[in-house]
Structure formats: C-alpha cells, structure tokens
Amino acid sequence: MTTLRRVFAVSLGDPAGIGPEIIARAWTQRVQADLPPFCVIGGAGVLAAAATACGLDVPVRAVASLAEAADIFETHLPVFGTMDEPFTAGHPSQHGAKLALASLEGATQLALGGEVPAMITAPVSKTQLADIGFEHAGQTEYLAHSCAVPPGDAVMMLAGPQLRAIPLTVHCALADVAGMITTDRIVHRATIADAALRRDFGIKHPHIAIAGLNPHAGENGAFGKEEIDHIAPAIAALQSAGICASGPHPADALFAPHARPGYDAALCMYHDQALIPVKALDFDKGVNVTLGLPIIRTSPDHGTAFDIAGQGVANAGAMIAAIQMAGACAARRNG
Numbered sequence: 001m002t003t004l005r006r007v008f009a010v011s012l013g014d015p016a017g018i019g020p021e022i023i024a025r026a027w028t029q030r031v032q033a034d035l036p037p038f039c040v041i042g043g044a045g046v047l048a049a050a051a052t053a054c055g056l057d058v059p060v061r062a063v064a065s066l067a068e069a070a071d072i073f074e075t076h077l078p079v080f081g082t083m084d085e086p087f088t089a090g091h092p093s094q095h096g097a098k099l100a101l102a103s104l105e106g107a108t109q110l111a112l113g114g115e116v117p118a119m120i121t122a123p124v125s126k127t128q129l130a131d132i133g134f135e136h137a138g139q140t141e142y143l144a145h146s147c148a149v150p151p152g153d154a155v156m157m158l159a160g161p162q163l164r165a166i167p168l169t170v171h172c173a174l175a176d177v178a179g180m181i182t183t184d185r186i187v188h189r190a191t192i193a194d195a196a197l198r199r200d201f202g203i204k205h206p207h208i209a210i211a212g213l214n215p216h217a218g219e220n221g222a223f224g225k226e227e228i229d230h231i232a233p234a235i236a237a238l239q240s241a242g243i244c245a246s247g248p249h250p251a252d253a254l255f256a257p258h259a260r261p262g263y264d265a266a267l268c269m270y271h272d273q274a275l276i277p278v279k280a281l282d283f284d285k286g287v288n289v290t291l292g293l294p295i296i297r298t299s300p301d302h303g304t305a306f307d308i309a310g311q312g313v314a315n316a317g318a319m320i321a322a323i324q325m326a327g328a329c330a331a332r333r334n335g
C-alpha cells in the first residue's frame with residue numbers, strides 16, 4: 001500500500017447511480033491498485049446496500065474522525081458523516097439529490113480546510129440537483145464558487161493513460177462556440193494548464209498542442225478565420241510568455257497515434273473535440289481533473305449511468321484512476 005497515509009475524501013454521487021457501487025468496487029481493489037486511503041462522505045447505508053446488490057464483500061463502517069478512517073481503511077470502507085437516504089438503483093429522486101449535494105458539500109469543506117489532501121467526486125445528476133435548487137451548472141462550477149475562484153479559472157481537463165485534453169468551451173451550444181473563441185480565453189486557459197501540468201503532474205516543460213476549430217485548421221482562411229484571427233495570435237502570445245504551445249493543429253490528425261507522443265496536453269476548441277478522443281481511447285480509465293483550484297479535485301469521466309445502476313456491471317476503472325490521480329497530484333503538490 002502507498003505510504004501516503006492522510007485520508008482522501010470521496011463524495012458519494014447520486015445514490016441511484018453507479019457512484020456507490022464503483023466506490024465500493026474500488027475499495028475491493030485497493031491493494032492491487034495501490035490506492036491511498038479514502039473515506040466516503042456520508043451514505044453508509046447506501047454504500048452497504050449497493051455493495052450487497054452487486055455481490056461485493058465490503059464491510060462499511062461509520063467513523064468519528066478522518067484519523068480513524070485512515071486506521072481502518074485496510075479492513076473496512078470508512079464513511080465519515082451520518083447523512084443517509086433510502087434509494088432505488090436506477091430511479092433518481094430529490095432525496096437522493098439532497099444526499100449527493102450534502103456529500104459534495106462535506107467533501108469540499110474538508111478539502112478547503114486542508115483536512116484532506118484531495119477530493120474525488122462521484123457522478124451526480126445535474127437535472128436532479130437543479131430540481132432541489134442547485135444553482136451551478138455542475139460540480140466544477142460549484143467548486144470554483146466554493147473556492148472563490150472566477151469561473152473561467154476552473155479549467156476542466158480530461159486525462160487518460162493515452163491523452164490529456166482540455167476543452168476551451170464546455171457546456172454550450174455548438175452554434176455558439178465560434179463566438180466564444182478569443183485570443184484572451186485561449187491564453188488564459190493554456191496558462192492555467194501549463195502551471196497545473198508543472199505543479200500537479202510533474203512535467204517540467206509541458207508542451208500544449210492547440211487545435212484549430214475548422215476543417216484543416218481553416219486552410220489558411222479558406223474554411224474559416226478563427227485560426228487566423230484568434231488561435232494563431234494566442235499561440236504567439238503564449239510562446240512569447242515562455243509557454244511551449246504549438247498549432248493551430250488540424251483536429252482530425254492531432255489525436256493520431258503518431259501525434260500524441262509529441263505533446264503533453266491538447267487544448268481543444270469545444271466540448272466534443274476534447275471528450276470524444278479521450279473517451280474513445282480511455283473510456284474506462286478517463287479522469288476529469290479540475291485545474292486552477294487551490295484544492296485537488298478529480299472525478300471519473302462518466303455520468304451516473306442510471307440505466308445500469310445496481311446490476312453489478314459498472315466498471316470501476318475510472319473511479320480507481322481518479323483516486324490514483326488524486327494521490328499522485330497530492331504527493332507532487334506536497335513535495
């Protein structure tokens with residue numbers, strides 16, 4: 001087992017989704033995967049029921065402190081916090097959303113207070129959270145608000161064994177993307193990514209490859225002007241600031257096997273341009289990590305999967321990868 005003994009906080013996610021079962025399954029693989037000790041925030045009954053439904057032998061124990069959680073982690077799945085709710089796998093409810101939010105809030109406060117080295121968030125339902133008055137677009141936006149970080153400073157990076165990709169624009173209509181691409185936005189995101197790759201990923205001289213928006217990266221303006229007007233000037237500004245940035249690269253070639261070893265992260269112009277290659281290459285090991293925060297936050301790069309919850313078929317690979325990445329980032333950040 002790893003020698004990093006401070007316990008990590010894991011939020012439960014929506015209890016009706018696959019979050020509880022992949023957390024439980026990750027605990028069963030704690031030795032093989034060399035996971036740092038982690039503690040789930042609330043939902044002891046949910047976790048025990050989810051594990052039983054999936055045929056997993058997971059002794060769940062409520063703990064009174066994080067120190068106790070670290071002490072018992074090798075023999076029990078520790079749960080810190082008494083909040084719990086009845087649930088039915090695959091059938092989300094407002095009660096479940098309230099539990100998911102309470103767990104997220106608890107994990108966030110522990111991370112902000114420095115009581116845990118990092119937090120890992122299980123998947124939530126944005127629709128269910130909105131129904132109970134949650135005012136943020138998602139967990140990333142909630143964390144930015146909680147950390148008093150401007151929304152544009154919380155940068156989503158999807159990371160797997162074969163690719164790291166950062167979307168410049170995230171949850172917006174595709175028709176709106178071109179109007180949101182600016183030189184300043186590209187420079188800002190790439191600068192945050194460069195700092196995080198150095199600090200949390202241990203890359204001394206990160207190379208960020210920047211994708212074009214249009215086919216063939218615009219073909220010198222024949223297929224669009226965004227590359228000429230905004231993307232190329234941003235790359236020049238980044239290079240002048242000492243950041244290794246290249247492009248604009250045609251997106252249809254940027255993720256080819258021979259191209260990927262040439263850069264450390266790809267900055268993409270829109271959501272699917274970044275997420276499709278990561279999920280195609282590393283779906284079961286993809287991690288969503290939030291750059292630009294004073295705390296470390298990772299999450300599996302998938303949703304609640306209500307359609308398969310409780311059936312024992314959910315793959316815990318992305319949750320395991322998220323916990324591993326949180327541990328690696330925390331070790332680097334703490335020297």
